[in-house]
Amino acid sequence: MKIILFDIDGTLVKAGGAGARALDHAVEAMTGHKNACASVQLQGATDKANFVNAFAAGSGRRPTARELAALTRKYVDRLPHEVLWSVKTKKYFKVKGVEKFLDRLAGRKDALLGLGTGNLKNGAFIKLEPSGLTKHFAFGGFGCDSHHRSEVLKKAVQRAGRLAKAPIKGGDVFVIGDTHRDVEAAKEAGYHSGVVLDGFGDKAAIMRSNPELIAKDFSDMKPWLIWLGLMKDPRGVRRGTYICPDSPIEHAHYGRTGMDLRDIELGMKKLREAKKKAAGK
Numbered sequence: 001m002k003i004i005l006f007d008i009d010g011t012l013v014k015a016g017g018a019g020a021r022a023l024d025h026a027v028e029a030m031t032g033h034k035n036a037c038a039s040v041q042l043q044g045a046t047d048k049a050n051f052v053n054a055f056a057a058g059s060g061r062r063p064t065a066r067e068l069a070a071l072t073r074k075y076v077d078r079l080p081h082e083v084l085w086s087v088k089t090k091k092y093f094k095v096k097g098v099e100k101f102l103d104r105l106a107g108r109k110d111a112l113l114g115l116g117t118g119n120l121k122n123g124a125f126i127k128l129e130p131s132g133l134t135k136h137f138a139f140g141g142f143g144c145d146s147h148h149r150s151e152v153l154k155k156a157v158q159r160a161g162r163l164a165k166a167p168i169k170g171g172d173v174f175v176i177g178d179t180h181r182d183v184e185a186a187k188e189a190g191y192h193s194g195v196v197l198d199g200f201g202d203k204a205a206i207m208r209s210n211p212e213l214i215a216k217d218f219s220d221m222k223p224w225l226i227w228l229g230l231m232k233d234p235r236g237v238r239r240g241t242y243i244c245p246d247s248p249i250e251h252a253h254y255g256r257t258g259m260d261l262r263d264i265e266l267g268m269k270k271l272r273e274a275k276k277k278a279a280g281k
């Protein structure tokens with residue numbers, strides 16, 4: 001049984017800043033400080049960590065446990081309004097190709113789809129609601145499970161094991177996200193990692209984190225299905241040694257060097273030219 005865990009923000013949907021606005025609203029209600037999220041790096045962290053940092057940006061100190069609970073309530077209360085606002089102003093999007101990709105995966109008996117997200121559980125479903133994708137996710141790991149993204153993923157896998165009524169091996173878990181933090185968490189937990197570049201992640205940081213698969217989005221399902229071991233690689237290359245670049249050599253090149261995208265593109269250009277020369281073209 002393969003377990004496929006999806007991050008939400010930037011991986012399944014882009015909610016048009018609804019989460020940040022809801023958090024800004026909650027921090028302002030408690031501290032009077034406007035736009036607290038402007039000075040906080042939200043992407044790839046858990047909601048709880050973001051709440052603490054945004055509150056600190058507003059008040060100059062960490063919240064007490066009671067304040068954090070109140071802030072969380074205010075955030076969750078406000079979130080549906082902000083998500084609806086994003087939908088109304090046409091700032092809410094599904095990541096390209098994700099609907100068809102999920103439909104394809106949902107038809108398989110050998111794969112279980114779950115969420116692996118820093119969002120609080122109720123926040124996660126509020127954000128997903130307008131996308132119509134919620135039906136695909138029977139379980140998940142959430143920001144309310146732990147501050148640590150790798151623990152969140154492990155929790156999701158525990159729940160998957162209960163659903164599958166069998167223990168799950170790390171090698172059968174595939175984590176799909178949009179930031180280097182998703183990759184780091186997956187690696188820390190001993191799972192596979194794939195990244196969409198069209199989300200909110202920093203490209204150079206993603207490259208350095210060295211996930212097994214990098215793709216712009218899900219509009220071309222093939223590399224994803226090959227990576228998941230659900231489709232045979234037409235080149236006959238073993239899964240895990242081949243990713244988006246044209247050849248395993250190119251992948252090995254950037255996997256080893258960890259250079260950022262621009263350097264890699266320059267390197268690839270050189271490689272391709274050398275290959276053409278060698279082939280006498």
Ligand SMILES: [Mg+2]
Nearest residue numbers: 007009010178
């Ligand atoms: Mg994300």
